[in-house]
Amino acid sequence: MEISSVKVLFQIGPVMITNTMLYTWIIMAIILIACVLLARKLTLVPESKSQVVAEMLVGTMRNFVSSSMSPEKVGFAPYFAALISFIALSNLSGFLFLGFVRPPTADWATTLGLALITFFMIEGFGIKSNGIKNWLKGFVDPTPVILPINIIGEFATPVSLSFRLFGNILGGMIITTLVYQLYVNNVAVVCWTLAAGLILTALIYTKKTSALKKMSKGTKKIVIFVAVILMFPALAASGVHFYFDLFAGLLQAFIFTMLSMIFVNNAM
Amino acid sequence: MTIFNTIMNWLLQIDPEAIVYMGSAIGAGIALIAGIGPGIGQGYAAGKGAEAVGKRPDIQGEVMKTMLLGAAVAETTGIYGLVVALILMFVHPFGV
Numbered sequence: 580m581e582i583s584s585v586k587v588l589f590q591i592g593p594v595m596i597t598n599t600m601l602y603t604w605i606i607m608a609i610i611l612i613a614c615v616l617l618a619r620k621l622t623l624v625p626e627s628k629s630q631v632v633a634e635m636l637v638g639t640m641r642n643f644v645s646s647s648m649s650p651e652k653v654g655f656a657p658y659f660a661a662l663i664s665f666i667a668l669s670n671l672s673g674f675l676f677l678g679f680v681r682p683p684t685a686d687w688a689t690t691l692g693l694a695l696i697t698f699f700m701i702e703g704f705g706i707k708s709n710g711i712k713n714w715l716k717g718f719v720d721p722t723p724v725i726l727p728i729n730i731i732g733e734f735a736t737p738v739s740l741s742f743r744l745f746g747n748i749l750g751g752m753i754i755t756t757l758v759y760q761l762y763v764n765n766v767a768v769v770c771w772t773l774a775a776g777l778i779l780t781a782l783i784y785t786k787k788t789s790a791l792k793k794m795s796k797g798t799k800k801i802v803i804f805v806a807v808i809l810m811f812p813a814l815a816a817s818g819v820h821f822y823f824d825l826f827a828g829l830l831q832a833f834i835f836t837m838l839s840m841i842f843v844n845n846a847m
Numbered sequence: 848m849t850i851f852n853t854i855m856n857w858l859l860q861i862d863p864e865a866i867v868y869m870g871s872a873i874g875a876g877i878a879l880i881a882g883i884g885p886g887i888g889q890g891y892a893a894g895k896g897a898e899a900v901g902k903r904p905d906i907q908g909e910v911m912k913t914m915l916l917g918a919a920v921a922e923t924t925g926i927y928g929l930v931v932a933l934i935l936m937f938v939h940p941f942g943v
Contacts, residue, residue: 743920743922746929747926830915
């Protein structure tokens with residue numbers, strides 16, 4: 580299996596629709612449907628479970644925003660909640676949708692778009708809260724000689740934000756594909772996994788598990804060792820998914836959102 | 848320099864497309880030397896985090912969050928090197 584790449588699916592006039600855009604629309608639809616389902620029949624005192632969950636999510640996000648930025652900037656919470664949920668869901672989409680979806684954040688276009696939104700927020704809110712003169716003075720601060728360095732430093736912010744997310748998710752996707760190439764067309768691994776499944780099923784159905792409690796410690800260690808060796812293909816694949824998709828995906832979503840918040844806060 | 852001549856003659860006889868691939872592969876390998884940076888930096892951050900937890904074990908959760916935040920930001924330059932290597936290996940920007 581080759582590493583999946585960005586493909587153009589069809590064209591509407593001058594606009595090309597890539598598979599990344601299609602998966603982005605699917606993720607947007609999922610988040611939208613989840614929000615609509617959570618926000619039905621709201622009462623002043625929560626009566627349904629969905630309202631408790633919704634209030635918990637909104638409250639967590641507002642606390643996060645007001646502690647990372649200052650308490651009066653809690654109005655940014657809806658945007659950053661949308662940002663972190665979109666990035667988290669699209670980082671996890673590589674394995675959550677059973678391998679049918681190529682993560683949209685594994686395309687530099689998506690991450691650059693999100694980072695450019697942050698960039699324009701930084702400049703826009705900086706100008707709005709400090710005025711244009713102070714914003715322009717900030718570039719020649721402390722000496723006018725470092726004006727080009729300051730300009731490059733401003734542009735480095737969206738570039739580094741986008742590349743951090745893109746590189747992590749694309750690298751994880753490539754490594755996962757390479758690990759799966761060990762399993763494809765490989766008779767030995769298929770027999771290994773089948774043997775592990777059959778032995779475990781036999782153990783469960785003949786209720787030999789009660790015999791495990793009567794064994795001595797040495798025999799138990801040997802049994803556990805043999806079980807790990809039998810489960811090794813499944814453990815290897817799930818270990819790769821856990822580190823690259825779950826851990827790195829969620830961490831990078833959190834990092835992107837938190838860095839955006841810190842940059843916007845510093846500019847205002 | 849007859850060694851130089853022999854090497855140049857050998858290089859000129861190979862298909863230029865293969866030389867482009869050779870250069871891209873060597874460049875990709877050299878680009879990932881950038882992996883040393885995050886290794887040292889994140890290890891240092893983890894050490895400082897462990898020291899902070901040792902001084903006050905009751906704030907382990909927040910120390911861990913701060914440490915992970917710092918480590919993920921320090922990873923950026925290593926990711927730059929990875930992206931360059933991936934582009935060289937899979938996009939073949941030079942030549943064919």
